[in-house]
Amino acid sequence: MTATLVKLRDEWFEYADVLVDVMIGYACNVQCDYCSITDEMRKENMATAPVMAALAEARRRGAVKVAFGGGEPTIRRSLLPLVRWCRDRGYTSIKIPSNGLMYSHESYARDACDAGITDFHISFMAHTDELYAKIMGRADALSLVTRGVRNLKALGRTPTGDLIIKHDTWMHLGDIVEHWAGLGIESFNLWLVSLSDRNRDNLESLPTVSEMRDGIVAAFERGKRLGVAVRSRHIPRCMLPGYEDHVVDLRDDKVLVVTPRATFALWESRISPNTYAEKCNGCRYQHGACLGLRSDYLERWGDAELRPTYDSAAAPAA
Amino acid sequence: MRRVQIETLDATTSTLTLSLDVGLYPRDVLYAAAYVFLDRAYVLLDRQDSRFIVRFRSKRPLETSVFEAMAGEFENELLAQALRHQVFDANQRIIEDVVAVAIGGASAGAEPAAGSAAEPALIPLRGHSELDDTEDGFLTDPAGIARPFEPGKQGSE
Numbered sequence: 001m002t003a004t005l006v007k008l009r010d011e012w013f014e015y016a017d018v019l020v021d022v023m024i025g026y027a028c029n030v031q032c033d034y035c036s037i038t039d040e041m042r043k044e045n046m047a048t049a050p051v052m053a054a055l056a057e058a059r060r061r062g063a064v065k066v067a068f069g070g071g072e073p074t075i076r077r078s079l080l081p082l083v084r085w086c087r088d089r090g091y092t093s094i095k096i097p098s099n100g101l102m103y104s105h106e107s108y109a110r111d112a113c114d115a116g117i118t119d120f121h122i123s124f125m126a127h128t129d130e131l132y133a134k135i136m137g138r139a140d141a142l143s144l145v146t147r148g149v150r151n152l153k154a155l156g157r158t159p160t161g162d163l164i165i166k167h168d169t170w171m172h173l174g175d176i177v178e179h180w181a182g183l184g185i186e187s188f189n190l191w192l193v194s195l196s197d198r199n200r201d202n203l204e205s206l207p208t209v210s211e212m213r214d215g216i217v218a219a220f221e222r223g224k225r226l227g228v229a230v231r232s233r234h235i236p237r238c239m240l241p242g243y244e245d246h247v248v249d250l251r252d253d254k255v256l257v258v259t260p261r262a263t264f265a266l267w268e269s270r271i272s273p274n275t276y277a278e279k280c281n282g283c284r285y286q287h288g289a290c291l292g293l294r295s296d297y298l299e300r301w302g303d304a305e306l307r308p309t310y311d312s313a314a315a316p317a318a
Numbered sequence: 319m320r321r322v323q324i325e326t327l328d329a330t331t332s333t334l335t336l337s338l339d340v341g342l343y344p345r346d347v348l349y350a351a352a353y354v355f356l357d358r359a360y361v362l363l364d365r366q367d368s369r370f371i372v373r374f375r376s377k378r379p380l381e382t383s384v385f386e387a388m389a390g391e392f393e394n395e396l397l398a399q400a401l402r403h404q405v406f407d408a409n410q411r412i413i414e415d416v417v418a419v420a421i422g423g424a425s426a427g428a429e430p431a432a433g434s435a436a437e438p439a440l441i442p443l444r445g446h447s448e449l450d451d452t453e454d455g456f457l458t459d460p461a462g463i464a465r466p467f468e469p470g471k472q473g474s475e
Binding site: 027028029030031039042048049052074075077078081082084085101102104105140144 | 410411414417459461463465466467469
């Protein structure tokens with residue numbers, strides 16, 4: 001094997017195709033009501049030097065795609081210097097996922113663009129002041145994020161929207177898509193709330209997909225009507241029959257996650273769908289187009305909603 | 319109301335309480351200023367509405383005039399630490415660049431972008447306006463957007 005290859009789980013990839021996703025720290029400027037980051041984790045932040053060392057090594061091996069996650073990366077003062085440093089050394093894709101609050105400062109939005117961020121991702125919690133405030137804990141959250149989006153759009157940038165599916169958002173997903181599409185957002189990812197770490201005992205936050213299906217489908221349909229892309233990234237295709245083409249395989253992104261604690265492939269994460277139920281054995285999509293289900297979902301709700309597709313020879317005995 | 323004022327001063331109990339407007343100095347500056355007094359007093363930081371409260375309990379008996387001088391010293395220390403804060407912010411990128419070169423050298427260096435003319439300068443030349451930029455973030459962030467959330471303190475801000 002050459003030094004330009006990296007192993008993600010059991011496959012080898014060219015570094016040039018891999019997104020190096022550095023969790024530079026878990027500190028955040030808000031505490032959303034579904035966030036899985038614990039108080040202890042919030043104190044974990046990577047020093048800048050090891051981050052740069054890891055990125056220098058990845059770049060030397062051919063990596064050109066990097067993301068800085070958290071926590072909220074934009075509150076870290078070294079973020080934009082890190083972005084400039086990456087840009088100047090040949091990283092051509094620099095992604096920042098954010099809650100969008102900092103971009104409400106026009107000067108920060110401009111500096112972020114100038115520094116070299118190429119992909120802005122913003123988590124849109126809701127479409128109303130009330131729901132946004134309930135989730136994010138700031139009464140002015142919606143107005144600040146709206147201002148942030150407008151600042152970025154004025155600078156010629158179009159963020160990607162990340163939407164959380166949970167007990168108090170699923171029924172609004174269509175309206176949330178429409179609201180932010182109205183501000184120029186063209187692409188949305190749907191993420192299923194995770195029962196892990198700080199949110200582990202918040203069982204109410206995660207209803208069954210069957211219960212939330214109408215809202216999820218409404219988001220897909222609203223997207224189609226509005227001409228924007230809406231994709232699901234955490235729900236197996238068999239739980240969204242008729243909408244399989246909206247289901248994204250996380251492995252396509254080839255993400256190598258670097259955290260203060262460990263380095264691993266995104267789909268090995270505890271909050272990624274990577275678990276098959278027993279009834280999945282023999283499904284034609286197992287280990288192929290289907291990543292499986294999130295383990296916390298399987299633990300909470302079991303496998304009753306899964307609808308494996310068996311080839312006749314592989315069908316389990318009745 | 320003065321920005322920093324003496325709330326209580328009681329030489330018999332060796333205590334001095336100051337208050338200051340939370341909008342004047344960032345919390346980091348308050349911590350740094352209070353730290354300077356740790357050898358002389360026990361210090362408690364608190365907050366009441368829109369003012370930080372700083373309580374000193376001297377480690378040895380002091381005259382009232384010494385406590386008054388301590389209040390003045392604390393005001394000066396706040397100013398000194400605020401200036402340090404600004405200088406650090408103004409030089410943050412230079413510091414990062416120096417570290418970058420050190421780390422890059424230690425790891426055999428990352429290649430510059432294909433087609434780029436040369437390795438970026440250690441200390442890039444900047445526009446005059448950037449060097450003149452005296453904004454330091456906290457003064458231009460009245461909504462506290464950049465401030466990390468502190469567990470257990472939500473709602474008190």
